[in-house]
Amino acid sequence: MKIIRSTHNTFIKQLIQLKDKSRERKKKGLFLVEGAREISLAIKGGYQLETVLFYPELFSNEQLNELTNQQINTIEISKEVYQKLAYRDTTEGVIAVAKTKNHSLDDLHFNTEKPLLLVVEAPEKPGNIGALLRTADAANVDAVIIANPKTDLYNPNIIRSSVGCVFTKQIAMGTTPEVISFLKEKHFNIYCAALQASVEYTTQDFTKSSAIVVGTEATGLSDEWLNNANQNIIIPMQGEIDSMNVSVAAGILIFEAKRQRNLK
Missing domain, CATH: 3.40.1280.10 (SPOUT methyltransferase, trefoil knot domain)
Known part of the structure; x- marks a missing residue:
């Protein structure tokens, strides 16, 4: 499993852009989903997840397996990286990168x-x-x-x-x-x-x-x-x-x- 500990990592910088900028979300067709309940509802709603990132002190491997129940690219991240990506003050240590849908x-x-x-x-x-x-x-x-x-x-x-x-x-x-x-x-x-x-x-x-x-x-x-x-x-x-x-x-x-x- 890949581990990212630096907030200067290129991939993490791209995710911060997705979190902060509508233009980037529209350009990439991707967005962030934070929290186990929200991720579970996204999966149930037919959204395709590209990557799931988790901070192991808040969200364990076992919880991750129960949540996704499918083969998805997973990345363990440090507390510093998680704090950069998280939008909420009270959260559960897991964030997913999902593909947007066409709302025609x-x-x-x-x-x-x-x-x-x-x-x-x-x-x-x-x-x-x-x-x-x-x-x-x-x-x-x-x-x-x-x-x-x-x-x-x-x-x-x-x-x-x-x-x-x-x-x-x-x-x-x-x-x-x-x-x-x-x-x-x-x-x-x-x-x-x-x-x-x-x-x-x-x-x-x-x-x-x-x-x-x-x-x-x-x-x-x-x-x-x-x-x-x-x-x-x-x-x-x-x-x-x-x-x-x-x-x-x-x-x-x-x-x-x-x-x-x-x-x-």
Whole structure:
């Protein structure tokens, strides 16, 4: 087994670039996954691992064998190297180098007759994106679509805040016109969370093929979405403000759809 103890090692320098720079991740088609649970979910989600690096004082050979359960290039690293690569303060001593996926709309496939999708337009904050992906996983939606993406999906902050849920659901990306065209072609009812021309979300029937669309708290959804919705929907506010965190709003809407579907 190869052992790397120097932070000046060329390979380690390349991995630091992958951790820190979206441009390098896109150029190489690689990204880092930190933590045993996240790596396990990546493997389950069909991601191909190129290399697994581990710091033996935190993560043993036995744990490594249980985690990967396949022939993968493994490298033992020193504490100094691990600290350079690790993104989290509390972590488990294992990091994987994985290949990115193609998140094309054309690659989406549905195993249910009437799929339920979460669509998010122009999300930017990694923490919000991670929370949205956790919501999608918790509700077991059929896919997540990101329209006009502003942030690299493989940003370490997204992987961390999603606790690996970035790997558990189908995720596709495209421009807003591309996503709307895809939804209409596949005969989805489009429900846009918005203040304008809206009805209460509980009045709608989400049991057919449905796409629940949310925008950012700062700007909401673009007019293109609002003009193409089957119905704009609203969560009635009972306090002083007229909006809530996007992941909270998405959770309320998605789980109402799940509640209706469970009644069928």
